[in-house]
Amino acid sequence: MRISVEDLHFTYPSGVEALRGVSLTIEPGERVAIVGQNGAGKTTLVKHLNGLLRPTQGRVLIGDWDTSQVEVHRLAQRVGYVFQNPDDQLFCRTVAEEVAFGPRNLGYPLERVKQLVEDALRLAELTDKAEVNPYDLSPSWRKMVALASVIAMDTPIVIFDEPTTGQDARTIHRIEHILEALVQRQKTIITITHDIDFCAENFERVVVMGQGRVLADGPKEIVLGKVDVLAQTYVEPPQLTRLGMRLGFEQTVCTPAQFLDALRHRLDHLRRSPTEREG
Numbered sequence: 001m002r003i004s005v006e007d008l009h010f011t012y013p014s015g016v017e018a019l020r021g022v023s024l025t026i027e028p029g030e031r032v033a034i035v036g037q038n039g040a041g042k043t044t045l046v047k048h049l050n051g052l053l054r055p056t057q058g059r060v061l062i063g064d065w066d067t068s069q070v071e072v073h074r075l076a077q078r079v080g081y082v083f084q085n086p087d088d089q090l091f092c093r094t095v096a097e098e099v100a101f102g103p104r105n106l107g108y109p110l111e112r113v114k115q116l117v118e119d120a121l122r123l124a125e126l127t128d129k130a131e132v133n134p135y136d137l138s139p140s141w142r143k144m145v146a147l148a149s150v151i152a153m154d155t156p157i158v159i160f161d162e163p164t165t166g167q168d169a170r171t172i173h174r175i176e177h178i179l180e181a182l183v184q185r186q187k188t189i190i191t192i193t194h195d196i197d198f199c200a201e202n203f204e205r206v207v208v209m210g211q212g213r214v215l216a217d218g219p220k221e222i223v224l225g226k227v228d229v230l231a232q233t234y235v236e237p238p239q240l241t242r243l244g245m246r247l248g249f250e251q252t253v254c255t256p257a258q259f260l261d262a263l264r265h266r267l268d269h270l271r272r273s274p275t276e277r278e279g
Helices: 042-047 095-105 110-123 139-151 169-184 196-202 227-231 239-246 256-271 274-278
Strands: 003-011 017-026 031-035 057-062 079-082 157-161 188-192 205-210 213-219
Touching (some): 017 042, 017 213, 031 196, 042 157, 139 157, 169 188, 169 196, 196 239
Parallel strands (some): 031 188, 031 205, 079 157, 157 188
Antiparallel strands (some): 003 057, 205 213
């Protein structure tokens, strides 16, 4: 399901102009990370995708639906949104009830709801916590409940708002496992993140925003190498990217595998004789 954002402008009632002519297209199955400093317009942008905000000017299409013409509860059939703070979306008495709330509200048959809940609980490693009150769990596990509640809705598009903020390494690994499972299911995945290393390792396309505009958009190997552009919105390239630049790698490296490949290539080059290198 294609996402089309066309010359999107948005001004808050206070007069703050948060978006200033944003245009981009996200194809079905893409993994897109949106980065930029606080106030860059990232959250304002993605809240237009599920109708929580309506354009001041321009339009947003989710498939053939214009978000300004479709009710939020209908958009929830196409766009799942995991809030940064799980406490903003949890309210049921048990984990199982919380995870079942979304698919039930979408009107899925009871048997499908059961299957979706079981799948989401398993994927989020929550099966043994199904009858626990979410607020009896740690913040990290509440994050997983929030993730599972959106996964169970089985929407073609899933948005994660700062999924790794405040999370330990084990929880981040669980989140990465969920992302990979959603990729295998051909979901479109969009994340807002300040965790540039998480972005580099798990997303293929990066959109850089600053002052309500798109400053760069493209494959991570290109965008994350644009140091001057990233600096405009107070973002640094990933650690491995910066190390690769220091070592003089010709290509931009974003992941451990890319770094090791580039390092092997460099070492192989150095091992060759001067004559071979000139050739």
